[in-house]
Amino acid sequence: MSEPLLRATQLTKRFGGLAAVNDVSLDLFRGRIHAVIGPNGAGKSTLTNLLSGDLPPTTGRIELGGRDVTGRKPERISRAGLGRSYQKTNIFLPFTVWENVRLAAQSRAPRAAHWLARATSFADTNARAERALELAGLAPRRDMVAGAISHGEQRQLEIAMTLATEPSVLLLDEPLAGMGTVEAERMVALLQRLKVEHAVLLVEHDMDAVFALADRLTVMVNGQVIASGEPAQVRADENVQAAYLGEEH
Numbered sequence: 001m002s003e004p005l006l007r008a009t010q011l012t013k014r015f016g017g018l019a020a021v022n023d024v025s026l027d028l029f030r031g032r033i034h035a036v037i038g039p040n041g042a043g044k045s046t047l048t049n050l051l052s053g054d055l056p057p058t059t060g061r062i063e064l065g066g067r068d069v070t071g072r073k074p075e076r077i078s079r080a081g082l083g084r085s086y087q088k089t090n091i092f093l094p095f096t097v098w099e100n101v102r103l104a105a106q107s108r109a110p111r112a113a114h115w116l117a118r119a120t121s122f123a124d125t126n127a128r129a130e131r132a133l134e135l136a137g138l139a140p141r142r143d144m145v146a147g148a149i150s151h152g153e154q155r156q157l158e159i160a161m162t163l164a165t166e167p168s169v170l171l172l173d174e175p176l177a178g179m180g181t182v183e184a185e186r187m188v189a190l191l192q193r194l195k196v197e198h199a200v201l202l203v204e205h206d207m208d209a210v211f212a213l214a215d216r217l218t219v220m221v222n223g224q225v226i227a228s229g230e231p232a233q234v235r236a237d238e239n240v241q242a243a244y245l246g247e248e249h
């Protein structure tokens with residue numbers, strides 16, 4: 001098997017006496033979606049925050065592309081190839097879809113303000129933004145203001161903005177939240193396209209989407225991994241049934 005693009009080893013995050021993430025290890029590979037599920041308070045968001053550098057782990061190690069990035073700032077981790085979609089918070093609603101993606105692409109240009117770098121970086125930035133817009137399926141909406149597109153399209157826009165930084169690893173926190181059936185189906189198709197080029201960590205409550213998409217599934221409860229593996233195996237696990245999935249799955 002190829003090397004993981006992201007490797008987390010024995011990550012623990014304590015808040016005072018509470019271990020919100022407790023000894024969690026996982027590997028993310030290109031071409032695979034690794035879903036993390038668990039009840040409220042299981043530690044999924046905290047885990048995502050550790051991987052993106054938004055929170056430093058108490059103990060453990062994170063490697064991105066084989067390099068140790070433990071304790072690095074989010075900007076450094078982003079430049080090293082990790083893209084995280086933040087729920088709508090980065091969208092400028094009065095700007096067009098294209099302007100939002102273009103700005104996200106620009107944030108990646110290493111010396112955007114340097115006059116010598118400007119000419120080449122302008123073309124590169126536009127090309128990055130164009131690719132991201134296309135991949136996220138938003139090209140037909142490029143000239144609409146972000147505030148006027150649907151909720152589902154705004155979620156696609158967040159993903160386009162993340163793609164514009166050309167990450168190799170994508171962390172997606174509830175990309176289907178608040179979506180109707182048609183929007184959810186479109187997002188599932190988008191995530192299937194994204195995994196071809198990326199390693200994807202998916203935190204999601206929509207179990208239909210999780211079981212449609214996940215190549216690997218990790219279940220967390222109270223900060224700990226109670227099961228991890230092939231989705232069908234995990235679904236059949238008695239501990240998982242008791243703790244989380246219940247009868248319907």
Ligand SMILES: Nc1ncnc2c1ncn2[C@@H]1O[C@H](COP(=O)(O)OP(=O)(O)OP(=O)(O)O)[C@@H](O)[C@H]1O
Nearest residue numbers: 015018019020038039040041042043044045046047
């Ligand atoms: N900054 C913090 N300070 C103290 N406790 C925190 C902090 N962030 C999270 N926690 C606690 O850590 C535990 C895990 O929370 P987390 O938000 O990671 O769970 P989650 O699985 O993402 O839940 P949800 O599905 O509701 O988003 C919870 O008990 C939560 O109260």
